[in-house]
Amino acid sequence: MRDITGVAMPPYRVWPAILLAVWVPVQRSAGIPDASFTRPSAVVASPGTLFRLLRLQDAPLAPPPRWRGGTEIFQMTAPSVVVVRTGTGHGTGFLIDASGLIVTNHHVVASGLMHDAERKASYAMVHFGRPGPDGTMHLLAEPVRAYLYKVDATRDLALLRVDAPVPGLTALPHLTLADAPPRPGQDCAIVGHPSSGMLWTMRPCQVAAIGEMPADLVNVVMLKLASSGKERDDMAEQIRRLPSRRIILTSAQANPGDSGGPVVDERGRVIAVTFGGPGREAESKFTYHVHLDELKAVLADVPREPMFYRPDPWNLGPRVELKDLDGDGRPDLLLAGADRPETLLFDLDSDSPQAFARPQNIAQLVAERKWDFEVGVTTAEGETAAFYDTDNDGAIDLILTGAVRDGTVDARFVVTPAGGWRYESGLKLPLLSGRYLKNPQLAARADRLIRLVAEK
Known part of the structure; x- marks a missing residue:
């Protein structure tokens, strides 16, 4: 070969050219980082300031949600976050219900899965953790199989399920989805397993922007603005034909290994799923996440039986x-x-x-x-x-x-x-x-x- x-x-x-170096997956730790990430500065009005401004209106208003702080959010989130390990690396996932359903990225499980001929299904090995008295997470000794139930390559999401008891846990903790979609400027946090950090590494951040990928990315928009006539029409048609998904950008510092991890709001509810970052190192100022709406669409129809995952020849560079x-x-x-x-x-x-x-x-x-x-x-x-x-x-x-x-x-x-x-x-x-x-x-x-x- x-x-x-x-x-x-x-x-x-x-x-x-609009697609070159648009994003790289923040997936698996294999000793080669996909990009370097630096946290941008953010200017966000404090909840107190916003509340005082809103009080000037005539109608009575409820106070805005209180950012609960790192310790509380970590304790609410981390026990539901798991390590997803395949034969070619690792990523992050999280439990979304008590039945053992796990959300991760498609690209986390796109290679290296094992196959069970009897069950006619593919699976990854999943590692759980348990919080200790000092508030840190402790890795449980034995991994368990998590069978593949669904993949959505366009949204870069996949669903796994643990359908056997997890040694060391009497019940499976899980996260819940936020009721409202995320908004720019909103406080949030990511939890994952970055190759340059430790397992269950949390990073507070803010929602920086929300839009469609690739149509709303700045380099794509600037190319459209700089063109005219038939060239602009051709470019618009090319973009229209490409797969699209709704994403959010945050100021989080994600690394390879974080892919598939949750983005949670001020109440510990899921608002997005981490999947990548800009492809050029000089532009690596943000982390990209699959929007809550895309996640809800995937969760709306969960198959009853697990599936084989076969290699895809159209998963092109x-x-x-x-x-x-x-x-x-x-x-x-x-x-x-x-x-x-x-x-x-x-x-x-x-x-x-x-x-x-x-x-x-x-x-x-x-x-x-x-x-x-x-x-x-x-x-x-x-x-x-x-x-x-x-x-x-x-x-x-x-x-x-x-x-x-x-x-x-x-x-x-x-x-x-x-x-x-x-x-x-x-x-x-x-x-x-x-x-x-x-x-x-x-x-x-x-x-x-x-x-x-x-x-x-």
Whole structure:
């Protein structure tokens, strides 16, 4: 795989510049920080001042909510916050009800999950804590399985559930959602497990801004304001086609490992979920969080049964390039990644819409998943997966995954006759090969293109 993923690339033709370095996940502690964060100064009127101003009105008013202070908020929040650990790192999560339902980020569980063939579901290991007499949290000795129940990649949220007793706890503490949405200037706090801090690290902060991502980000707005005519219309259309979610910005100092942690208000109620920060170090002044409204939408429909999480070939990096490997004038390979290619998707029969192959249309090609590939491979966070549309019907029906040794893997997901997925492990299968394709011509072309990539 080193030969394939290390293929030299010309400068990427990328997603629109407005998306480059917009955000980085504040996810897993793997020894490489995603960005540095510095806390901005904030000028916020005190509750007392606001109350005196409001008293000038004729109608009687209730006093504003009292900020309860760090100690009280920590005691209310921290026992419900858990460590979510996968095979490739860790993130944060929190219990949202007494039944063991846990909220975290999609990107926290997007790689490294374990799979239970009997339950037909994927799971992470979750670590709980218990408050001690000195007010600090103490890690319990034994982790427990938390099965995956739902993922929402657009909102970057996932739901896990602990459905077995937790050793050391007689009941599961949990947080509740705020009744009202957050407002700019509101006092709040985050709790998480930052790689540069300690477990259950709390940081008081303020809500700095609220809006839609990416449309309301300043660099996006400034590009729109600086353009005119057709250029502005084209940019607006590109933004409209991209996935969007409502977010809040806070002045918290989040780190890798904090992703999936709660943002709580002055009463310890959840108003958002931490997920990332600006992509450029010089701009890392804020932390980004999934808005309460998005969280409520995900929680409105919780499946009854856990699910398998399969690798997603469309979980692409910010840079995308189309290549013509065999020189026939038609692109046959999509490469994507950040600093180097992490995804390779082979269109063996060149049936992807050629209109999308133009550089200005690549963003739309990706957003609408119009690249019709028959073989693909991804490598990220130490995991590798190969994807096959074995019968060339436009749907992936075989995924090879697991630890790569000598070009082979030890596990696979296979579509069943009923349309579900079956997980099998303990195998030894070639990762990349045309042998999995039913069409002999496509199989031969796959092997030829794979060799061309490896030679480069």
